[in-house]
Amino acid sequence: MIILDRVTITYPGATQPALSDVSLHIPEGEMSLVIGPTGSGKSTLLGAMNGLVPHFTGGTLSGSVVVAGRDTAMHPPRDLADVVGVVRQDPMASFVTDTVEEELAYTMESLGIPPATMRQRVEETLDLLALEHLRDRALLTLSAGERQRVAIGAVLTAHPRLLVLDEPTSALDPAAAEEVLAALQRLVHDLGLTVVLAEHRLERVLEFADSVILLPGGGRSIRMGSPADIMRDSPIAPAVIRLGRAQGWQPLPLSVRDARRQAGALRQCVIDRAQHQVPHETQAQTSPAVPADLTVDVVKMTVGYSETPVLRDIDLTVRRGEVVAIMGRNGAGKSTLLRSLAGIHRPQRGSITVSGLDPAQLRGPALTTSIGMVPQDPMDILTFDRVDKECAQADLDTPATAGRAAALLSLLAPEIEPHQHPRDLSEGQRLALALAVVMSGVPHVVLLDEPTRGLDYAMKARLADQLRDMAAAGHSVLLATHDVELTAEVADRVIVLAQGSIVADGPVAQVVLASPVFAPTVAKVLQSPQLRDLPGFLPMTPESLSQLVGSP
Amino acid sequence: MTGGGTRLHAGAWWLWALGLAVTASRTTNPVVLGLIIAIAAFVVAARRPATPWGKSFGYFLKLGVLIIGIRLVFTLLFAGAGGSAVLWTWPVVPLPGWLSGITLGGPVTAQAVLWGLMDGLRLATILACIGAANSLASPARLLKSVPAALYEIGVAIVVAITFAPQLITDVQRLRTARRLRGRPNRGLRGIMGVALPVVEGALVRSISLAAAMDSRGYGRQGKRSPTARRMSAGLLLLGLIAGVVGIYGFLDSSAPVGFGLPLIIIGLAASLTAIGLAGRGSARTRYRPDRWGVREWLVSAAGVVPAVTATIAAVNSSLAMAPSWEPLALPQVPLLVVVALCLALAPAWIAPATGQTNHARRGHRRDTPDHVPGFDTTTPRQAVDA
Numbered sequence: 001m002i003i004l005d006r007v008t009i010t011y012p013g014a015t016q017p018a019l020s021d022v023s024l025h026i027p028e029g030e031m032s033l034v035i036g037p038t039g040s041g042k043s044t045l046l047g048a049m050n051g052l053v054p055h056f057t058g059g060t061l062s063g064s065v066v067v068a069g070r071d072t073a074m075h076p077p078r079d080l081a082d083v084v085g086v087v088r089q090d091p092m093a094s095f096v097t098d099t100v101e102e103e104l105a106y107t108m109e110s111l112g113i114p115p116a117t118m119r120q121r122v123e124e125t126l127d128l129l130a131l132e133h134l135r136d137r138a139l140l141t142l143s144a145g146e147r148q149r150v151a152i153g154a155v156l157t158a159h160p161r162l163l164v165l166d167e168p169t170s171a172l173d174p175a176a177a178e179e180v181l182a183a184l185q186r187l188v189h190d191l192g193l194t195v196v197l198a199e200h201r202l203e204r205v206l207e208f209a210d211s212v213i214l215l216p217g218g219g220r221s222i223r224m225g226s227p228a229d230i231m232r233d234s235p236i237a238p239a240v241i242r243l244g245r246a247q248g249w250q251p252l253p254l255s256v257r258d259a260r261r262q263a264g265a266l267r268q269c270v271i272d273r274a275q276h277q278v279p280h281e282t283q284a285q286t287s288p289a290v291p292a293d294l295t296v297d298v299v300k301m302t303v304g305y306s307e308t309p310v311l312r313d314i315d316l317t318v319r320r321g322e323v324v325a326i327m328g329r330n331g332a333g334k335s336t337l338l339r340s341l342a343g344i345h346r347p348q349r350g351s352i353t354v355s356g357l358d359p360a361q362l363r364g365p366a367l368t369t370s371i372g373m374v375p376q377d378p379m380d381i382l383t384f385d386r387v388d389k390e391c392a393q394a395d396l397d398t399p400a401t402a403g404r405a406a407a408l409l410s411l412l413a414p415e416i417e418p419h420q421h422p423r424d425l426s427e428g429q430r431l432a433l434a435l436a437v438v439m440s441g442v443p444h445v446v447l448l449d450e451p452t453r454g455l456d457y458a459m460k461a462r463l464a465d466q467l468r469d470m471a472a473a474g475h476s477v478l479l480a481t482h483d484v485e486l487t488a489e490v491a492d493r494v495i496v497l498a499q500g501s502i503v504a505d506g507p508v509a510q511v512v513l514a515s516p517v518f519a520p521t522v523a524k525v526l527q528s529p530q531l532r533d534l535p536g537f538l539p540m541t542p543e544s545l546s547q548l549v550g551s552p
Numbered sequence: 553m554t555g556g557g558t559r560l561h562a563g564a565w566w567l568w569a570l571g572l573a574v575t576a577s578r579t580t581n582p583v584v585l586g587l588i589i590a591i592a593a594f595v596v597a598a599r600r601p602a603t604p605w606g607k608s609f610g611y612f613l614k615l616g617v618l619i620i621g622i623r624l625v626f627t628l629l630f631a632g633a634g635g636s637a638v639l640w641t642w643p644v645v646p647l648p649g650w651l652s653g654i655t656l657g658g659p660v661t662a663q664a665v666l667w668g669l670m671d672g673l674r675l676a677t678i679l680a681c682i683g684a685a686n687s688l689a690s691p692a693r694l695l696k697s698v699p700a701a702l703y704e705i706g707v708a709i710v711v712a713i714t715f716a717p718q719l720i721t722d723v724q725r726l727r728t729a730r731r732l733r734g735r736p737n738r739g740l741r742g743i744m745g746v747a748l749p750v751v752e753g754a755l756v757r758s759i760s761l762a763a764a765m766d767s768r769g770y771g772r773q774g775k776r777s778p779t780a781r782r783m784s785a786g787l788l789l790l791g792l793i794a795g796v797v798g799i800y801g802f803l804d805s806s807a808p809v810g811f812g813l814p815l816i817i818i819g820l821a822a823s824l825t826a827i828g829l830a831g832r833g834s835a836r837t838r839y840r841p842d843r844w845g846v847r848e849w850l851v852s853a854a855g856v857v858p859a860v861t862a863t864i865a866a867v868n869s870s871l872a873m874a875p876s877w878e879p880l881a882l883p884q885v886p887l888l889v890v891v892a893l894c895l896a897l898a899p900a901w902i903a904p905a906t907g908q909t910n911h912a913r914r915g916h917r918r919d920t921p922d923h924v925p926g927f928d929t930t931t932p933r934q935a936v937d938a
Binding site for chain 1 (some may be wrong): 555601602603604605675678692708725726728729730731732733734735746749752756757760761762763764765766767769770771772781835836837838839840841
């Protein structure tokens with residue numbers, strides 16, 4: 001289906017090729033997963049599959065890319081539109097029309113497909129992706145998961161033989177991600193479509209993949225093989241793989257289900273340990289808060305002006321040094337809660353105090369020393385064309401000593417050059433820069449909105465370390481996230497929002513283990529009735545589990 | 553809006569609205585203007601679709617009020633116009649000699665104020681008509697019926713239209729982000745600080761949209777040869793030139809007789825041929841094009857009849873259509889125009905119902921992001937998770 005023969009791609013002005021000497025063959029009907037650290041060339045590889053690289057992006061390509069028998073050197077992307085469907089990271093940025101039905105028809109219109117056929121295919125696709133009830137809706141009013149499904153449908157109607165997706169689930173909550181993946185599964189099974197997708201959150205997709213393409217980055221050569229084969233020593237591995245490797249399980253489990261079947265002995269071992277040291281620190285954690293320790297105090301807050309407010313009657317307190325994860329599905333009000341704490345939204349009723357002040361009144365240094373917020377897109381708060389200018393401005397904006405932001409940045413991401421443009425950095429590097437800028441004010445409360453979007457495992461681990469350090473230094477950290485593994489790793493407390501109300505608030509172990517959606521991999525693997533009453537005891541990551549029971 | 557042919561052709565709505573706009577442009581009679589706004593509002597309320605742009609009518613009305621206000625301020629400042637009923641007198645501000653045509657200050661008469669008001673009201677009414685068309689059928693839908701040869705221009709226009717609201721949300725988002733960094737986000741400095749990032753963001757977005765369109769087959773060439781393409785382009789250019797020269801000749805009384813009209817006809821014919829030729833080579837097809845049927849004829853007629861009546865009335869009974877307010881008295885009502893305008897209400901029943909609520913309310917679970925009216929600071933992307 002796709003044959004890459006000694007492909008090397010170099011972008012204009014780059015000293016190093018983005019991809020070098022890649023030879024690959026993806027057979028028809030296969031679901032291939034492309035993995036690799038950020039900046040290893042995943043997007044370049046996907047872009048080469050429909051000719052966007054280099055026809056659209058510029059640069060030079062040597063070797064050949066042949067898709068469904070057509071060489072991309074001879075065929076620009078528009079001439080491949082009938083065989084390759086491309087769904088990009090941000091579906092909103094690729095929508096051309098404004099309603100669901102017209103968006104589904106757009107590609108077919110460009111291809112000149114007869115109206116009767118178009119009508120039929122639109123109806124089929126609406127059913128296939130469960131979009132029928134949305135057909136007249138404006139794209140702007142859809143939720144993230146629905147937009148992603150529309151974007152997939154919009155390329156499917158052209159009946160491509162290959163579907164290329166760049167991080168289709170990274171912005172979605174766990175349930176919406178499952179909807180999208182289930183839809184993809186059906187396409188592979190029912191239509192025999194070839195699917196190539198890049199994804200950072202392997203825990204969601206690994207079990208569905210037929211093959212894995214690993215781009216290790218740093219000049220090492222590309223590898224392709226079966227998931228079990230690649231995962232044996234891949235530097236990028238989800239929690240279930242790390243658990244399997246640490247326990248020496250053979251064959252390596254690729255899904256929670258596989259792991260559970262091999263975890264009998266391990267589970268018993270954990271239960272034994274648990275019964276020996278029951279009166280553990282679980283009680284000590286929930287000591288009553290000292291008022292002076294409170295950095296965030298929200299009382300009966302309602303935000304939004306209609307019969308259905310975005311947030312309703314929120315009560316919330318956060319102490320110094322506490323890491324609080326805010327979870328809940330897309331549209332539950334997580335971002336709005338963070339934005340209210342930063343004083344962007346004023347509550348309609350109720351009150352907010354952040355380190356003793358009303359956040360909506362704060363301006364200038366008074367704001368940067370009490371609240372630091374990194375928005376969903378870190379680029380929003382980065383406005384200069386050079387990293388060093390950005391850091392210099394951060395020092396001016398806060399009463400901090402000169403050079404503080406730059407010093408922080410060299411700690412967080414030493415590889416960033418001062419003369420780089422923030423737009424040219426990877427997602428993780430941008431986040432590091434935004435964090436350095438925000439932390440230079442030494443704010444009492446740090447707010448992070450969906451910080452792990454687009455981060456690979458190494459960067460996530462680095463972020464987790466940073467968050468723990470920040471908490472140890474006495475900052476309160478609140479993060480809105482869909483990432484259950486990160487929550488399990490760093491949070492002390494979890495708040496679950498649904499339809500604008502807090503539906504659960506408690507220590508991470510209690511809340512997360514009680515829910516099948518929010519439980520981390522290790523907890524799912526070890527789940528058993530004996531452990532249900534001892535939530536504080538259960539380890540949350542493969543690493544902490546190994547510490548507890550030791551490696552075999 | 554669902555099902556085959558259950559929505560009105562966008563062109564019919566625009567013709568109807570333009571008819572009302574023409575009617576408004578022919579009069580300064582407050583009764584007629586008020587009636588037109590009322591008719592537009594009634595039809596919009598009855599037949600607008602449940603889409604975001606369906607709500608745009610209100611914005612146009614607000615813009616109209618602003619225009620009336622501005623017009624009134626100018627009237628009060630540059631009084632000068634005639635009229636017998638002097639309300640008060642401003643001190644006259646002496647202006648330099650080269651501005652001799654303009655007087656600043658002087659007596660303000662009731663007639664001048666009324667004139668200004670009615671002039672503003674006329675503009676506001678025309679805006680309301682455009683707003684009604686916008687609400688009832690978005691410009692993007694109109695594009696579906698544009699000849700294939702003009703499709704590319706149409707896409708450019710629609711993309712530009714959808715970018716405008718995006719820019720506004722960008723400005724709001726970046727201003728709140730500026731505040732987060734402790735920098736001024738209000739006033740002139742706040743706006744200047746975000747100008748560059750906003751433009752940068754818009755450029756990035758347009759590039760990614762272009763990439764998306766390219767990979768979805770936009771701009772695929774049909775079976776036309778380059779020669780045929782060049783021929784139709786040349787023909788179009790010639791036709792346009794002939795048309796422009798022809799209009800000039802038609803309007804300029806000193807030009808030789810029989811020079812203007814033929815050229816206009818030749819120009820029009822050449823342009824239409826070119827558009828037809830170019831369209832024939834296009835490989836594009838259309839998904840569910842709007843159909844033009846009896847209902848469409850009726851709705852357009854409901855707009856065109858008042859326009860024609862008003863144009864005739866403006867010549868024959870000019871006093872009723874453009875009251876002089878001298879002496880100050882209630883204006884006459886042009887009965888025939890009012891009767892014709894009542895026809896323009898008919899689309900509220902002729903046009904198919906759009907089911908405003910049934911799908912907007914359905915599936916509140918996760919289908920509707922929390923886009924709360926009056927709470928519009930979140931961008932679409934943030935609204936995903938607001």
